Amino acid sequence: MLHRWFASQKALRGWALANLIANVGIIVTGGAVRLTGSGLGCSEWPKCTEDSLVATREMGVHGAIEFGNRTLTGVLIAIAAITLVAAWLQRPRRKGLVTLSAVILAGMPFQGVIGGITVWSDLNPYVVSSHFLFSMVLVALATTLFVRAGESDGPRLALTDRWITALVRVVLGVSAAVIALGVLVTASGPHAGDENARRTGFDPAAVTQLHADGVWLLIGLVVAMMLVFKSVSAHERVKRAGWALVAVIAGQGLIGYVQYYTDLPEILVGMHMLGSALLMIAAVSLQFSVRLRETVPEPKKSEPVAAQAG
Incomplete structure (x- = not known):
């Protein structure tokens, strides 16, 4: 047990x-x-x-x-x-x-x-x-x-060229930067956690635009990455991880623009926070998709030793 x-x-x-x-x-x-x-x-x-x-x-x-x-x-x-x-x-x-x-x-x-x-x-x-x-x-x-x-701890098998792996790492870095900029937007907006809590003092419109610029940079990188995956006939494991990231970014972008134009309703802001966590998961998972290690095998249970006839 x-x-x-x-x-x-x-x-x-x-x-x-x-x-x-x-x-x-x-x-x-x-x-x-x-x-x-x-x-x-x-x-x-x-x-x-x-x-x-x-x-x-x-x-x-x-x-x-x-x-x-x-x-x-x-x-x-x-x-x-x-x-x-x-x-x-x-x-x-x-x-x-x-x-x-x-x-x-x-x-x-x-x-x-x-x-x-x-x-x-x-x-x-x-x-x-x-x-x-x-x-x-x-x-x-x-x-x-x-x-x-x-996975096992065995040798890693690269599924892509080094420059594609480098591009995937850049996507992770930009994803992290986009999340950080989103946090700055929230810290400058109306949802402070208490009506008397102070804000950063930054112009919400300006930091929102900066965040949006980061998002569009990420979108451009991911589109380029997916086109590269297609052109080099990337492994299915790599393409699945890429499409998962695309889906998360598309959902986050939709929620982000809807919440902006609807005066930041609490439910959409909460969904956007959840989406940020999913973005991090998808971006990190993508890093592991470009190399392969064998699945950890379950240790075999020892067979009972048959008693020898006397």
Whole structure:
């Protein structure tokens, strides 16, 4: 039973997926805190108030939403810890997966501290932005862990030329820059997490245009990349990863323009935040598509030795 739920390659892959989903989920719930104006629903940290560890009825829905998000952080830490145990129990033990799992787990308390600083700073927009960006780093690491958990540590087989691999890496860098610019747009816009929280002071229209420019640069790069994939008859694995990225960018672009022209409704802003996480997942996954490693085989169970006739 222990092997089935923790020590098998299939189990590790499952826990790595749960880890990734949880890291995306905490972004969505954190967005709900911000978009409902519940950023200071709990006025203190690590306690909710000076006198209470948890939200009280008097704090209303904002306190419940903020405390609920804090509670989910505990779930996230638990899943990350189980993932680390699963990586440790693998036979043969894979040092890279253990290290990656440990780094993700260590990032959870650090992320909680950044969350506490956002409360202490009364939702300083730059601290809030760093909170979101660090979540994106954890999503990227969790994506890497999920992919690597399904591979061996054997030699890598390149599926594309080096210059195409370099182009794929540029796409990842521009994707990260677009996400960062999107965070700046949100930090300059109306959704501060609390009606009294200050903003960056940047002109929202100007930073939105800068973000849009970055998006169009990304679109151009991805279109060029897909044309290259077609011209060189790229491996199906590479093309599938490319089309997944195209789908995410198309969805993000549609949501982004609709929310802009509809005065930033909360539901669309929340969907755009989820889309940012999906963009990171797609861009990171693309990096692994351009090379191939064999799937990790399950270790064969030893056959019982038949008793010799006396």
